[in-house]
Amino acid sequence: MPKDTFLKLTQEKQDRIFNAALNEFSISSFKESKISNIVKEAKIPRGSMYQYFENKLDLYKYVFAKLGDKKLGYMEDIIHNPEDVPFLDLFRRLYEIGIKYAIENPKAVKMAMHLYNSKDIAFDEILEDGLKQAKAFYVGYIESDKLLGRINPEIDTDIFADLMMNMINNISFDELKRGKENLDYNNMIDKFNKKIYILEKGILTGDKNV
Numbered sequence: 001m002p003k004d005t006f007l008k009l010t011q012e013k014q015d016r017i018f019n020a021a022l023n024e025f026s027i028s029s030f031k032e033s034k035i036s037n038i039v040k041e042a043k044i045p046r047g048s049m050y051q052y053f054e055n056k057l058d059l060y061k062y063v064f065a066k067l068g069d070k071k072l073g074y075m076e077d078i079i080h081n082p083e084d085v086p087f088l089d090l091f092r093r094l095y096e097i098g099i100k101y102a103i104e105n106p107k108a109v110k111m112a113m114h115l116y117n118s119k120d121i122a123f124d125e126i127l128e129d130g131l132k133q134a135k136a137f138y139v140g141y142i143e144s145d146k147l148l149g150r151i152n153p154e155i156d157t158d159i160f161a162d163l164m165m166n167m168i169n170n171i172s173f174d175e176l177k178r179g180k181e182n183l184d185y186n187n188m189i190d191k192f193n194k195k196i197y198i199l200e201k202g203i204l205t206g207d208k209n210v
Contacts, residue, residue, distance in 0.1 A: 001058065001061065001062055001065070002052055002053055002058075002062050003051065003052055003053065003054075005051045005052055006051075006052035006053065009052075013044075016042050016043070016044075017038070017042045017044065017049075017052070018062075018063060018066060019041075019042075020037075020038045020039075020041035020042035021038050021042075021059055021060075021062075021063045022063055022067075022107050022108070022111065023041060023107065024037050024038050024041070025060060025063060025111045025114070026106075026107035026108075026110040026111045026114075027110070028114065029114045029115075029117075029118040029120065030056070030057070030060055030114070030115065030118060030120055030121070030122035031118065031120050031122075033056070033060075035049060035056055035059075038059075057121065057122060057125065060122055060126070061125065061126060063111070064111070064115075064126050067105070067108045067111070068130070070101075070105065070108075071098075071101050071105075071108070074097050074098075074100065074101045075094060075097050075098075086145060086150050087138075087141045087142055087144075087145045087150065087151065088196060088199065088200065090141065091138075091164060091196075092192070092193075092196060095168060095192055096189065098168065098172075099172075099183075099185055099188050099189065099192075100185075102172055102183055102188075103183045103185055106183060109172060109183075112127070113172075113173050115127050116169065116173070131165065134165060135161050135162070135165060138160075138161040138164055138165065139157055139158065139161045142155075142157045142160055142161060143157055167192075167195055171188055171191050171192055171195075172188070174191075175187065175188050
């Protein structure tokens with residue numbers, strides 16, 4: 001996390017450093033990203049960066065944490081009062097909001113994609129814990145819905161939680177890999193709804209003798 005020297009900077013300078021770092025981390029993995037590119041864009045001496053952050057990983061954590069806070073702001077109204085919403089409905093609403101965040105913050109999604117795919121030290125330090133927390137949230141909600149009779153109790157909760165998390169990442173990352181300048185909201189929602197439909201309705205016909 002940033003040192004006191006960084007926190008004492010003007011907001012304009014903090015934002016300049018943050019944006020320069022986000023630009024670099026969105027086009028390169030943590031390992032391949034370069035402090036030299038960041039300080040050049042931020043228009044600060046290289047030595048100053050180490051007065052503000054311990055190292056590149058420290059800066060990376062700061063950027064990722066700031067993005068996480070911003071994303072939580074999108075979901076605040078839902079995650080604080082989810083009790084009366086069935087899991088799949090909650091999941092759908094969270095995903096729709098997540099797509100809105102992704103469209104409005106494409107560099108954040110690209111940074112997350114590099115992090116998720118690289119599995120390097122930054123992944124171990126940052127995303128692994130975040131994924132565990134997200135999975136714990138889903139597991140608790142799935143178990144609650146089982147008790148309420150909303151989800152088949154024979155379904156493996158752990159595997160179902162993994163399935164849902166992978167589904168979110170795959171749709172978002174597939175859209176990014178299309179190479180378009182802007183994410184296609186309608187395309188992402190359409191893919192999501194079709195996958196949710198399979199989960200809700202299943203793949204077998206009503207006639208078990210077929």
